[in-house]
Amino acid sequence: MARLLLLSAVTALFADSSYLPIAAIFHPALYLAFLYSCRRWRGRVFGWIVVSLCRAVLARDYMYTDGNPPAIAYVEGLVIISVLYGVLTIMMLVQCCVWIDSERCNGVSGLDTQYSTYPNESTPLRVGSSTMGSSSDGDVKEKYAEGEMDGGNQIGSTMNTNSSHRHCTFIHHPRISPLVFPTLFTCIYQIVFRYSPIGGTGNPAMGLAQVPGLRQIVSVTGEISLVYWIGWVASITAGLGVFYSPSNRGRTKNRIADEHVIVFVTLTLAMFIFGSMRERSGRGVYLDDISQWPATQANVAPLKVSCLTRTSTNEMIRRTNERIAAGDDLIVWSETASDDSVLPNMFEWSDENTNAVVAATFYEQVQDSNKVYNRVQMMQSGVIIATYAKNRPVPVIESNVMRGQTKPHSTDVTFMPQLSTCNGEHGNCTASGAPPRQRHVVKTTMAICFDFDFSYLFMQAHDADLAVGPSWYWASIGQNLWEHNIFRAIENGFTLIKCSENGISGAVDLYGKTIAALPTLSDDVYTFKVPVQKGVQTWFESGGWIFGWACVGLSPLIFLVAVAGRSSGQNK
Incomplete structure (x- = not known):
């Protein structure tokens, strides 16, 4: 014991x-x-x-x-x-x-199993403790041998x-x-x-x-x-x-x-x-060469994504402008990267990369209150296309954060990822000699850090293809929660992108496989590519959630x- x-x-x-x-x-x-x-x-x-x-x-x-x-x-x-x-x-x-x-x-x-069966019995003998609890094992065997206990009737x-x-x-x-x-x-x-x-x-x-x-x-x-x-x-x-x-x-x-x-x-x-x-979905039935996987054979350009972790607001804006100019499709800030509201006119939108998307995070003061909203705002071509306030602030630690009332939901976002080459198969080069860009409409949802630990929050985002999750962690929980968030991708059938300060940044696909992953601290820039994948419908979103309530x-x-x-x- x-x-x-x-x-x-x-x-x-x-x-x-x-x-x-x-x-x-x-x-x-x-x-x-x-x-x-x-x-x-x-x-x-x-x-x-x-x-x-x-x-x-x-x-x-x-x-x-x-x-x-x-x-x-x-x-x-x-x-x-x-x-x-x-x-x-x-x-x-x-x-x-x-x-x-x-x-x-x-x-x-609790009679020892070595004495629990006797000849001529079709089932094991297990003696009730209230009746035989005071008898020793030897007494039981002795009584059986002397005929005082009938192997079937008396025991029954x-x-x-x-x-x-x-x-x-x-x-x-x-x-x-x-x-x-x-x-x-x-x-x-x-x-x-x-x-x-x-x-x-x-x-x-x-x-x-x-x-x-x-x-x-x-x-x-x-x-x-x-x-x-x-x-x-x-x-x-x-x-x-x-x-x-x-x-x-x-x-x-x-x-x-x-x-x-x-x-x-x-x-x-x-x-x-x-x-x-x-x-094995998306990887072939057998152990095919990686060049034969459906994802690599598809004529689809991947999204070029950059994660920018927290530093000064001015530096975050400067680095974001650099990534837009570098041709990134999606730039994500880690959670609460700015203490002040961030607006689209703060960025230098490029004519050569018109569909670049910035997911900027900041605190927004609640009117007539000493509390703030923890927000992420998605912007494209100088326009706000989606905004979200954290639904589940961390207890105690975020006592000054007001809960958002709108749950994560999907928004159609048009991305224009660039192909890596411009040969005859993919089309001609642009006038500047750059590879062409492809147009893809991706249903995108957003949530912040601790929100991903609440499965029910994503009931309205089951149709999403892509989920963006700015985060900020401390101590050792960055690793554990990165892995825990993989469940949200599998449950809902979407690709998940995380940008984390003091945690793991990267992406997992809709089957939970890691696409990219890197431990990132403050003042980091991490750029990686994510394949464009349509979300898949899961049994969980179609009613499998009822198991727990049953x-x-x-x-x-x-x-x-x-x-x-x-x-x-x-x-x-």
Whole structure:
């Protein structure tokens, strides 16, 4: 039991990290196994405290900025984590209670497996603890040998007597009981994703964005489905009997039907097969030479994109003018690059690059208030074509930012990317000798930094081909959130471009594959090319989002049935 708690605490240090995704997968399993093994409330409370203290180490980075000392940031993170893990602990204990009652309902207890079968039995013998709990293993074998216990009738009578003291329901069935925790687990995170101030930040599925194949399931049922899968891994792993139970000195196996495990393994393999096939989209069926990929064979010029991270406003404008003159199609500023409003007439629009687009970020003072809007404004040829205010300011850190009321939505933007050559295949050179430009209308949406951690915000932007995301990070979260934002691209089927100060700048395609990526600090300029790709429709946007809400709807019923069954059994 102590080893389980130690492993739970260690894996909690990597619970949302892509550096060790296996820790994120098995941390709930280890913690659930600890709670099942520990039958004393003091031990469970101690475990909750230890795991919360370790998990808060990661949460500290989300709260830590220059104006917030590490110690205060740790305490703030600990408060949030303690509440979350308190709720998770309760839900795990519900699963433990269902298992305990399921064992008694089905005549199962903690007798060592080496004594659990006898001759002439068609099924394993599992003796109910309330009837045989005081008997030693030797006594049981001795009584059987002396004929005092009939291999079928007497044992069946014992099981039935024990079962009568429990209110057995559908959730106690061996094929259903392992689904209790995954459903409750998903319910909690679905509510957190939608209504909490932190959204999907720090959830256990974050690190799985870097697992090819598995991550593609979010295009069907969203990121929340990976949370369910992790919860399912926990119940299967803890329930298969690989952990010691204090009720006996042998290894026990909870009542999980073999058919249930087969279903889990089959669905997991199906997820990887589906994901692997989807990962190959746009790359050919076989391992073709890169020159044969559809994206490289297509006669479409890529967008030339530059990311400019924060420096002085005048310098940002000067560098933007340089990039317009250099022929860039899209220039993106990192989040809050200017403290003052930025207007189109501040830039030098080029006659040779008339369709250049600038996505400038700034603070805009709210009228008659001491608060500001955190805005990104898309401009082209001296005209504002789209504007957006951050919907989800970071709690505490952005307490002075007013929430925008308009959710991300797509805008038709006409880009004129330039071909790399001007031979006969692509057309003649221009009068100046430059390669020709191609006209492409791209449905483009915008969001800012923390917005990408809230899946529901993009419900109105599902038809977008391209999403632009200015960001500003601190501490170590720039890497984690870059990877987490990959889920938004897969869920919605659009290409994602990020420009981040103290984070990762670059782009991922609509299948989550990295097109370009570079760690960028302040005062940086990073130029890269992004293929023009039409967005794809996903099952998630067509109704797959309902999966998480289905778990929310089922959870109260499961919780009430489990508690009612527990109370009924105790009262008899």
